Amino acid sequence: MKSEFNLRTVNVTRYIIPLREGGSLPALAEADDDFKYVLKFKGAGHGVKALIAELIGGEIARALKLRMPELVYANLDEAFGRSEGDEEIQDLLQGSQGLNLAMHFLSGAINFDPVVTTVDPLSSSQIVWLDAYITNVDRTFRNTNMLIWHKELWLIDHGACLYFHHSWTNWEKHAQSPFALIKDHVLLPQASQLTEVDAAFKVILTDQILTDIVNLIPEDWLQWEDTEESPEELRSIYLQFLITRLKHSEIFIKEAQDAREKLI
Template sequence: MLREVTGIRYVTPLREGGSVPGVVEADDLGTYVVKFSGAAQGRKALVAEVIAGELGRRLGLRVPELVRFDFDPVIGLGEPDQEIQDLLKASGGLNLGMDFLPGSLGFDPLVFTVDPAEASRIVWFDALIGNVDRSWRNPNMLVWHRDLWLIDHGASLIWHHNWRSAESATARPYDASDHALSRFDPEPAAVAGELGALVTEDLLAGVTGLVPDEWLVDEPGFDTPDDVRRAYARILGARAQDVHLRITTAPGRREKQPPPEWLRPWVEGHADKKSGGAE
């Protein structure tokens, strides 16, 4: 089970996201970006966040810690925006929190450099979960302490919006030509054997088991939450075997633009770290 915390102070909304998550302090003295159950995307976005995020973590990718977040709308009464007030009032109880990374920067492929091996792993992972929300327009990645972190997976696992046709998702192609990491020459086929072997029945059972029952009950076509969990695991397990054969990548590396002058010392230091040089 994911660790559970309770919100004690609503700090501010994050209006960049379509679901309008909020920054909230919790009783463990941590600060979290909270994805609310009352958002227009509904509980399936939270399910996708848990399954994709925790799967990515088990594949060795950096994903901020996810927690069960108990939220009392009373702590957000000071928020002046009525629309956000309505969202908070509709989200009392269990929500999803993601560890807030203070001082992190939004990833910009024109500024930051990513090792091709890491880019390959991320593209393969995004193909596995059917992530349609990692383009250069909206990378959904952060740079924190000079490392790349993956966030916002609520738009993945899109087949769970229509379970009647979900089984066909195992053979669905993935177009990565517009991926935020396409300029770094990813070769997902080169990492497919290693990563695919990690996606076992036990691993998928563990990941899907982290989804709270509250977000899986009354799913049309299923009798119990465990039936839904098995459906997710079955599709992901089948897809992991050969998804690399259906990934379309960009034709080649595009010309990089130099980073702005103010950021060059940081980027050069990051390159030294990756190569083992002194910082």
């Protein structure tokens, strides 16, 4: 059966500007399809694991019909960046040759401000559910990682989710654990429909859909130096983590509901 999840591959043609300071140094870049993208580099910070998290988190959001800019594989040629004047950026580009990940740039979008914009209970519950499921630590008042584009709410930046893979031990325990950091979620106060959303989303996220999403991980992102597991074994663990966590969703739902009660 053909998967409905397919990412295009583009070739990066121009590095425009770094988007913010920090370990990951994402950049605004242009590709050979003439579109602009927010480019995430495998040579930065947490390396390919951040790209894997971005890919899985973003495509799960898309499967749940939440608004997500298109993700694409972004190929960096070995000659790319040689003319870059900033030595740190040149090192980053040289260390990121091959496949990286990029997100379609939403030109004119503004950062979501919870003081200015109120999100309805259903949408809030859907986003809180997603972030509790994928253990996304980055959707707080300090860093909402949401944009308003054409008066609609869009989700961005899931590179900090699935943080169990940074230690890669006891994944079964992590899969069945609550997500205590959900208490800091920017939309938690409005998330009054978590039980209903949980029931609906568990129907959508079939084993096949999760398999198709995990199978999007490029083989060369699974060549880890700090593990003896093969790419196939690593891919299997990601899938089993997602399936197990979904099967035990009542654990992270209760944590979110308890945290919400303390806020309201």
